Amino acid sequence: MNTGVRLRAASAGMAAAVLAAGVGELAAAVVAPASSPFAVIGAALIDLAPPWAKDTAIAWFGTADKIALLVGIAIVMLAVAAGAGLLEAARAPLGEVVVGASAAVGVVVAVTRSDATGIAWLPSALAGLAGVIAIRYLVRLAVGSAPGAVPHQPPVDTEVPRRRFLAWTGAAGVVGVLALIGGNLARAGERAVTAARDALGLPAPAVKAPPVPAGAELDIPGLARIVTPNDAFYRIDTALVVPEVDPAGWSLRIHGMVEREVVISWNELVSLPLEESYTTLACVSNPVGGTLIGNAKWLGYPIRELLARAAPSADADMVLSTSIDGFSASTPLDVLTDDRASILAVGMNDEPLPIEHGFPVRMVVPGLYGYVSATKWVVDLEVTRFDRSTAYWTTRGWSARGPIKLQSRIDVPRRGQGLTAGDTVIAGVAWQQHVGVSGVEVQIDEGPWVQASLAPAISDDTWVQWSLPWTATEGSHLIRCRAISATGEVQTEERAAVAPDGATGWDERFLEVFS
Ligand SMILES: Nc1nc2c(c(=O)[nH]1)N[C@H]1C(S)=C(S)[C@@H](COP(=O)(O)O)O[C@H]1N2
Ligand SMILES: [Mo]
Helix, strand or coil: CCHHHHHHHHHHHHHHHHHHHHHHHHHHHHHCHHHCHHHHHHHHHHHHCCHHHHHHHHHHHHHHHHHHHHHHHHHHHHHHHHHHHHHHHHCCCHHHHHHHHHHHHHHHHHHHCCCCCCCCCHHHHHHHHHHHHHHHHHHHHHCCCCCCCCCCCCCCCCHHHHHHHHHHHHHHHHHHHHHHHHHHHCCHHHHHHHHHHHHCCCCCCCECCCCCCCCCCCCCCCCCCCCCCHHHCCCCCCCCCCCCCCHHHCEEEEEECECCCEEEEHHHHHHCCCEEEEEEEECCCCCCCCCCEEEEEEEEEEHHHHHHHHCECCCCCEEEEEECCCCEEEEEHHHHHCCCCCEEEEEECCEECCHHHCCCCEEECCCECHHHCCCCCEEEEEEECCCCCCCCCHHHCCCCCCECCCEEEEEECCCCCCEECEEEEEEEEEECCCCCEEEEEEEECCCCEEECEECCCCCCCCCEEEEEEEEECCEEEEEEEEEEECCCCECCCCCECCCCCCCECCEEEEEEEEC
């Protein structure tokens, strides 16, 4: 094969793959969004990824980790497709076999997902069909022989077949891209759930949260707001395609080591006396100084009350909560039955839960990292024991229990903000949910620790803002902070990685102050 033929064969393979991906995405949009080939392959990769891969993905891409994964899958797919094109040109139908086998992997993964519907196989199967036909036809054009001829005959490299090749390959690519775009715009189910959410009024709370205390919001530019707006709230989950749960069809089953099983529907849940509470959620993958933390006013019903209906047996010590997409979390039973505001939440900052934050129902538990407590799109609570059952991240190297560690963060001054000498303010947030923070200290240029002033906290279940006036002098400076908990614990200097149970260490900023 000469270079021209090789290039065309590889392009033919890639065009066939783009067409196949488009067909798969479009089919999925109509019949089963969560079963699109990209969604299922991505979901399987997320599930198979070792713990360090999750760390690295979040460390590199933060909350854009999902886009990074999809781009990665696309690159690998194009590379495989180019190879399949070459293979098809050299020895048909080997390229078709590669495309067909890739689609078959998609089908198998799609039907084995926990949220698979009866037609979960269809998008990948149609994608495979389109891919096989396209690569067969396009590669034949690429090697310059007419369709129907044997492709590895000596190429007849003339102008007319080349034009025909370019036209067909271009068309396949363009149609594929349009189908990809169309499929993603036309997620029928996602639109239906959005409409269902828009149509819902938020039920009135029976117990309102006390107002945010005066002075809790320091209003310093650059400092995280005391209540995080929904659209700025961090999002972390394993769901490449957001689960679509219609409240009308939602129910939660409480079972396992209980006296009686309890099933509760959406209508029953929202007719119960709902309570408001402020709770700061934090991700175990939040590095020191990181932003995978947010504070909201939640509206929900105490899980304690629902568990009481089911009557857990005395030797149970854990509740395994499971989401519709198969994610699960292990929460100590006593944390769900003591007097804290562990709730099945339906509202977030006076709105129904945003779809990506768990609509229609999620768990919110003060004091524990999200991976062991904050199950979104929750549908099942199994009362069990830590020695009998294991949650999603526990099987991937994370700790079975995840109490939030004492932490503090410097928000301002920001590095590289172009600070000039003179009076300024150092400010940030500190937290140890359900324990509370009693103080924050700041150290400048390795000097003595100075007490910052602490704004009033909303409650022990939320973070708190702190600030310290500072007269900045020209030159480089190193600023550190550490929190002191309500029980007198001083935030440790010792650096720990996020895995297996949360980062520790002091947040620090190197700053350049200009004249
Ligand atoms: N269904 C489901 N719920 C989930 C997760 C998930 O992957 N799937 N991730 C958990 C983790 S690790 C965190 S930190 C919180 C984040 O909640 P948020 O996205 O609303 O901020 O959700 C938790 N609930
Ligand atoms: Mo998390």
